[in-house]
Amino acid sequence: MADEASLAGFAEGFDAALSGLPGRALTDARQRGxxxxxxxxxxxxRVEAWKFTDLRRFxxxxxxxxxxTGLVDGDVAGRVAALGSVDDAARLVFLNGRLVADLSAxxxxxxxxxxxxxxNALAKPDATxxxxxxxxVIGETExxxxxxxxxxxxxxxxxxxxxGVAVPGPxxxxxxxxxxxDAFAVHxxxxxxxxxxxxxxxxxxxxxxxxxxxxxxxVTEVTLAEGxxxxxxxxxxxxxxxxxxxxxxxxxxxxxxxxxxxxxxxxQLTRHESVVTLAGPAAEAHVGGAYLGRDRQHRDNTIxxxxxxPNCLSRQVFKGVLDDRARGVxxxxxxxxxxxxxTDGHQLNKSLLLSRGAEIDAKPELEIxxxxxxxxxGATAGEIDGDAxxxxxxxxxxxxxxxxxxxxxxLAEALAEISDDGVRDRFGAMVDTWxxxxxxxxxxx
Amino acid sequence: xxxxxxxxxxxxxxxxxxxILRGLSLTIGAGEVHAVMGPNGSGKSTLSYVIAGREGxxxxxxxxxxxxxxxxxxxxxxxxxxxxxxxxxYPLEIPGVGTNTFLRTAYNAHRKAHGEPELDGMAFLKxxxxxxxxxxxxxxxxxRPVNVGFSGGEKKRNEILQMAxxxxxxxxLDETDSGLxxxxxxxxxxxxxxxxxxxxxxxxxTHYQRLLSYIVPDHVHILADGRIVRSxxxxxxxxxxxxxYQDLIREAA
Ligand SMILES: Nc1ncnc2c1ncn2[C@@H]1O[C@H](COP(=O)(O)OP(=O)(O)OP(=O)(O)O)[C@@H](O)[C@H]1O
Ligand SMILES: [Mg+2]
Numbered sequence: 001m002a003d004e005a006s007l008a009g010f011a012e013g014f015d016a017a018l019s020g021l022p023g024r025a026l027t028d029a030r031q032r033g034x035x036x037x038x039x040x041x042x043x044x045x046r047v048e049a050w051k052f053t054d055l056r057r058f059x060x061x062x063x064x065x066x067x068x069t070g071l072v073d074g075d076v077a078g079r080v081a082a083l084g085s086v087d088d089a090a091r092l093v094f095l096n097g098r099l100v101a102d103l104s105a106x107x108x109x110x111x112x113x114x115x116x117x118x119x120n121a122l123a124k125p126d127a128t129x130x131x132x133x134x135x136x137v138i139g140e141t142e143x144x145x146x147x148x149x150x151x152x153x154x155x156x157x158x159x160x161x162x163x164g165v166a167v168p169g170p171x172x173x174x175x176x177x178x179x180x181x182d183a184f185a186v187h188x189x190x191x192x193x194x195x196x197x198x199x200x201x202x203x204x205x206x207x208x209x210x211x212x213x214x215x216x217x218x219v220t221e222v223t224l225a226e227g228x229x230x231x232x233x234x235x236x237x238x239x240x241x242x243x244x245x246x247x248x249x250x251x252x253x254x255x256x257x258x259x260x261x262x263x264x265x266x267x268q269l270t271r272h273e274s275v276v277t278l279a280g281p282a283a284e285a286h287v288g289g290a291y292l293g294r295d296r297q298h299r300d301n302t303i304x305x306x307x308x309x310p311n312c313l314s315r316q317v318f319k320g321v322l323d324d325r326a327r328g329v330x331x332x333x334x335x336x337x338x339x340x341x342x343t344d345g346h347q348l349n350k351s352l353l354l355s356r357g358a359e360i361d362a363k364p365e366l367e368i369x370x371x372x373x374x375x376x377x378g379a380t381a382g383e384i385d386g387d388a389x390x391x392x393x394x395x396x397x398x399x400x401x402x403x404x405x406x407x408x409x410x411l412a413e414a415l416a417e418i419s420d421d422g423v424r425d426r427f428g429a430m431v432d433t434w435x436x437x438x439x440x441x442x443x444x445x
Numbered sequence: 446x447x448x449x450x451x452x453x454x455x456x457x458x459x460x461x462x463x464x465i466l467r468g469l470s471l472t473i474g475a476g477e478v479h480a481v482m483g484p485n486g487s488g489k490s491t492l493s494y495v496i497a498g499r500e501g502x503x504x505x506x507x508x509x510x511x512x513x514x515x516x517x518x519x520x521x522x523x524x525x526x527x528x529x530x531x532x533x534x535y536p537l538e539i540p541g542v543g544t545n546t547f548l549r550t551a552y553n554a555h556r557k558a559h560g561e562p563e564l565d566g567m568a569f570l571k572x573x574x575x576x577x578x579x580x581x582x583x584x585x586x587x588x589r590p591v592n593v594g595f596s597g598g599e600k601k602r603n604e605i606l607q608m609a610x611x612x613x614x615x616x617x618l619d620e621t622d623s624g625l626x627x628x629x630x631x632x633x634x635x636x637x638x639x640x641x642x643x644x645x646x647x648x649x650x651t652h653y654q655r656l657l658s659y660i661v662p663d664h665v666h667i668l669a670d671g672r673i674v675r676s677x678x679x680x681x682x683x684x685x686x687x688x689x690y691q692d693l694i695r696e697a698a
Contacts, residue, residue: 398522398554406539409590
């Protein structure tokens, strides 16, 4: 039932819209992006990297128009308020991809640190530096979705921390998808740049409502200078009918540390793709995630950690729980360059399948060109351990509570990768909520 | 004779189509300690699992009643709430679940099942500390995941700790003495003896008479080839020690 006409909609009207898109200096880049997109269109299962996530099939079910510029409804404002916390250094709220100034605030930002919306930044006269920065982390790519994002990008967040500055509290970015009657697509572009020895923690909450389908095609570019440290946490609990492809490209210099964790808990389809380049000696990447799916939800984590320098460390730890006919995809790759001696690379993927209809496709890969490295990888999938379940029940723990305890214990190993105590607790509580829904639903059945 | 607590009558059990228990009958009265001894593979653990309700054991004939109720109709957790407890021959590991969480969850599940208020973290910790002290268990063990990386002896002590917390009416101890050093053996025996009461019973499965000099049984049974082939008083265990199974089973036949 692939509808080529609806896929063509992503290119339709581009030439006419071009002059109205922010950042005149980006016109060339936008045109190149559109050309890259049009060369192959939306990726489907015939493209190796998308073999298990047939995005083309998902997208062809709808005709996506531009995002409505509606107002924030009361429900959304309430949910946003509930997410905020007192120690936030800054808070930006995006509604359907566009910054909502009224709900955003920069209460505790140190001097010299820039937190702003991309559209606003591009509108400033001194935006040339920013324009020069866009696309540098990604480099030349034939990726059609990045091309599509480059063509249509309008807004996003920009974080720029000068050398030596430690941002005291978390920077909260709240993305709200408020679906309307018609399906729409947004292409946010985010930029994070930390100077030498700077540090920051970003917490992104992706939330959404019910309604028509939405397609989020986001790209985040991260540059960490020598000795910088970024903790980037994402809670993906988007729109019920949401299809989200979130790509992060990170360039990590000598002695810098990149920590990323994604809790994929809501939305119809999520693909979280990370491409991390450890470019200088002793750089570190900790890329982790927990994914929870039920009904026919689709959870994809695709990671490439590229070791380009010696003595770097990388860890990928992903654990997921899938029920009903949910489907998980894990594609994790560690690529070690000839020069990257003494690489320490670790990768782990474990899935717990709660029903016969649930499925995981795991593709762990090592590609190693150096000879003095320590790399490990493992992928397992299985059911709840029947022996452990019996042991708990024999001690009087009712079956449902016993199952729940075992699922929580299973996910705890992934959540332990989060170094921020507050975020770990909060994500843990969100998992608990999911579990409560999950098991009350089961008890009712 | 006291009213029976557990009545097993003509029990036949198959595992993977093979008959393991072949007409086993055993009655345990309130307040009594029974010992079951028997060669490897004779069906002792099978008996303990059937009582506890493990999956994969098919009862093809016979019955098991606890205080007159049909145990085989009950879920494992219901059996536990009713007062049955099995100390496993090979205690299972539960990665990711802290021992203290495990113990508290089990303890509170019992409180809830009996309509009593649950204990909060502090109150429970106080209770569990009393028990660990009596059993010579280091508090550090409570923080570790259930049985993960525990030594054989530590696992067995953990079983006894669970028993001490849940205070079952009938404890089935499946070779709890195996792999224990002599001091641990005494601690385990003291744990069992501390629970002895006119309304509590125990079924002690063991290969060694030594445990039975600490936990003195009222009755000793010899299980061979899926049946009780001989029963007697505590002196039967001593006779067994001297003669071995072969002679005793031959005598019984
Ligand atoms: N899951 C199973 N599948 C197949 N055979 C089994 C299974 N469990 C038990 N058996 C068999 O049943 C028989 C009785 O086993 P059981 O563990 O009850 O013996 P036991 O008396 O406890 O022996 P031991 O003294 O060695 O602990 C053995 O022959 C064993 O191999
Ligand atoms: Mg046994």
